[in-house]
Amino acid sequence: MATFHFDLVSPEKLAFSGEVDQVDVPGIEGDFGVLAGHAPVVAVIRPGILTIITGTTRQKVIVLGGLAEVSESGLTVLADVATSVEELDRAAFSSQIEEMEEKLKNGEPGHELDREIERLDHFKSIQTQLNSTAMH
Amino acid sequence: MASLKDMRVRIASTKATQKITKAMQMVAASKLRRAQSAAEAARPYAEKMDAVISNIASAAAGSPGGSPLLVGTGKNQVHLLLVCTGERGLSGAFNSAIVRLARERAYALMNQGKDVKFFCVGRKGYEQLRRTFEKQIIGNVELRSVRQLGFVNAEDIAKKVLALFAAGEFDVCTLFYSRFQSVISQVPTAQQVIPLEIPAPATAAAAKTSYEYEPEEDEILSGLLPRNLAVQIFRALLENNASFYGAQMTAMDNATRNAGEMIRKQTLIYNRTRQAMITKELIEIISGAEAV
DSSP, rough: OOOOEEEEEEOOOOOEEEEEEEEEEEETTTEEETTOOOEEEEEEEEEEEEEEEEEEEEEEEEEEEEEEHHHHHEEEEEESSSSEEETTHHHHHHHHHHHHHHHTTOSSSSHHHHHHHHHHHHHHHHHHHHHHHOOO | OOOOOHHEEEEEEEEHHOOOOOOHHHHHHHHHHHHHHHHHHHHHHHHHHHHHHHHHHHHHHHHHHHHHOHHOOOOOEEEEEEEEEEEESSTTHHHHHHHHHHHHHHHHHHHOEEEEEEEESHHHHHHHHHHHHHGGGGEEETTTTTOOOOOHHHHHHHHHHHHHHHHOOOEEEEEEEEEEETEEEEEEEEEEETTTOOOOOOSSHHOOOEEEEEOOOHHHHHHHHHHHHHHHHHHHHHHHHHHHHHHHHHHHHHHHHHHHHHHHHHHHHHHHHHHHHHHHHHHHHHHHHHHO
């Protein structure tokens, strides 16, 4: 199977760089898989779980928003925050969710609040996915 | 003339100073390594960001109603100088070099009849600029309590700057920081961040790539441009941090060497004086014995 080059960068570090078979990216308008030879695309990503598939290994990375760019040279994901599932501090993550909920209670209705609620929903769906994989 | 005891005290205190500067040099060296790797780790992101933005911006160029972050406010009257300096001194000319560059730019702009405002990041720059431009400083951020520079710090600053921009406080924003070239060379740099200067695409082929956009270009761009400001500030802060430790290491190395030189000179004078006294005492004893 053809491979392509994939870079996952966050402002603080280069989180992943190498040849991969497939990457599933959580796009803001829906998840999409990228294989070798994908058409050039620039997509905004939502907070979610990004899956890197190389051969038979699957690596899951949590990305909290950012941008994905597919070009001839491969896929580049500019993530605001990138943490691998193993490294994630679950307690800190759930307390972050609680904090966001707390903030939303006093929010002024409007466009800003809608965006925050949407973001919170993404966070919660990450959490459910994490917990469900933990049970398997 | 100072007594022998005074001299001993002075030598001891110089030695103590030397120990401190030596320790500071070693601390700076180890922190420099970390700061340098942090600055290097942030580079790929910033470079990719530049590439993506210039791609999208060149595709979106020409369309009316572009974001003011990209095309400017149409005016060039009020300039904001965003000056990033260190929180601490004892680092040679590090802070003053950045401030000097900003000050020169400010005078040049004022001579052209422009209005200049300042936004300071870091205590040292604020203290130096306050003396001459007290009334023009519209913002000040201190990172004194920050142990590990994170992206959130840069985001906070970017938010404040963007709020000022949205309120129409300025038309052009220039970022001042010290670029880390090597341990012995840090270059004070000015970089215009609002409106963003798009470097021409490196190759014609790169410019031709037609992307699909999800969602629309303008929507991506409007989210990306404020983010890019934060990235640029973050990069400046990291470069600054590495430069600071580089400068401090060099300064402390010099200080240690100077202290060594001073100790050598003081010890020489001390020994001479001591021998002179011994000789004097001997002469007194001998001439006393001869007199008997």
